Amino acid sequence: MVYDAFLLVSFGGPEGQDEVLPFMENVTRGRGIPRERLELVAEHYRHFGGVSPINAQCRALIEALRPELDLPIYWGNRNWHPFLADTVRQMRDDGVRRALAFVTSPFGSYSSCRQYLDDIARARADVGPDAPEIDKIRHYHDHPGYIAPHADAVHAALEALPSRMNARLVFTAHSIPTSMNAASGPGGAGRYEAQLRETAALVAAEAAPELPWDLVWQSRSGPPQVPWLEPDVNDHLEALAKAGVTEVVVSPIGFISDHLEVVWDLDVEAKNTAARLGLAYERAATPGHDPRFVTMIRQLVDERVLAHSNVRHALGTVPTWDYCPADCCVSPKRA
Incomplete structure (x- = not known):
């Protein structure tokens, strides 16, 4: 498969006190969460100055990836700037035709996998028929x-x-x-x-x-x-x-x-x-942008690009796959 861009897809987070509640409203939209519950969780962010660590961590990961990937790198979030639809629109304007997306969750469930596929589909629909094709990299829990x-x-x-x-x-x-x-x-x-x-x-x-x-x-x-x-x-x-x-x-x-x-x-x-x-x-610490984790992402890209090589890095036996079937990790409402 030929790809002309790499897309990092993440959750997003506020980067200042005035962004906390609008971010929380984005996260919980349509779920009927009471305002007092949002205020309670918002205090967790305010404890750290209203700044979620996740955006800085995405930026650090992108910088670590640049020497590893021979592809332009884009970044879009589900819940906060840079929003995924805006990023896909920029990709279209830059002439990207097919991108490979890495999601910052290794595991399979509706919220950690299928919802990101829905996010990508919605962003592409917002951009229109000339939006780039976007394939999601497989789960990597045992890489x-x-x-x-x-x-x-x-x-x-x-x-x-x-x-x-x-x-x-x-x-x-x-x-x-x-x-x-x-x-x-x-x-x-x-x-x-x-x-x-x-x-x-x-x-x-x-x-x-x-x-x-x-x-x-x-x-x-x-x-x-x-x-x-x-x-x-x-x-x-x-x-x-x-x-x-x-x-x-x-x-x-x-x-x-x-x-x-x-x-x-x-x-x-x-x-x-x-x-x-x-x-x-x-x-214990998390991988962050540990060089082995960064190399893992490059290897996952290589797996998809060089699918004919049959090289797959996995230590476990719980299967993973490149393309999710329609009945995989369905929405709780559908379930």
């Missing part, structure tokens, strides 16, 4: 370039613990409704949780095979009557402390970089929970 940085970060965090005599690894990812998890994958195969468990197992085996580990969840939102994946990381820390665990390393394997959910939910809330419980607590 060596994703596993190795997480594993090294876990190892470094373990080294910072006081003793490691009674330590436990706690892997976290963004919680989603259980119905969304059940619908993830072709025909509804629970692919989201399966991919995350495989990622956790691969990271643990490389970083500290002698230690027990758990996969737990964070950043839940939505009405309390709707079941979401559990346990929450804070509840799990309570259970570990009651069971006699004295040291924990928390690794956000569900994130490629230190998004707001990482720096608030783990570096503030979970850290405070651990301190209250008397747990020694270290949070």
Whole structure:
């Protein structure tokens, strides 16, 4: 396949106090979220000056990618500037005909995969019939370039613990409704949780095979009557402390970089929970623009461009694919 551009697609985030509420309104549009709930979450952003880390992290990743890719690089967001439709319009104006999109989520679910495909389709429709074709790169939850940085970060965090005599690894990812998890994958195969468990197992085996580990969840939102994946990381820390665990390393394997959910939910809330419980607590880093992660993206591009080579970088057995079927990770409303 011949591509003439690379497109980084991400979530977006505010970059100042006056942008926080408009951003939150974009994120929650059509979901009937009460204003007081938006104000509560907005305080997480205001704690950091109203600036989400994600845009700066996208810019750093783009700069790291420039020497790796022999393609012009574009960037568009779902929820904030630069908006995806504006970026696709610029691509059209620049003469781009077919682009390969990398999404800043490695996993399959409606919110982390299918919704981005819908975003791309909507942006192309907004631009019109001369919009470039855009193909999305496959999931990469078990790629060596994703596993190795997480594993090294876990190892470094373990080294910072006081003793490691009674330590436990706690892997976290963004919680989603259980119905969304059940619908993830072709025909509804629970692919989201399966991919995350495989990622956790691969990271643990490389970083500290002698230690027990758990996969737990964070950043839940939505009405309390709707079941979401559990346990929450804070509840799990309570259970570990009651069971006699004295040291924990928390690794956000569900994130490629230190998004707001990482720096608030783990570096503030979970850290405070651990301190209250008397747990020694270290949070492992995310890949960010680690050179191995950057090389991974170039390899994923090569996989698609050189599809005839049959080279596929994967350490696990949960399958991934280049093109999603229509029944893959369907909208919760359709499910």
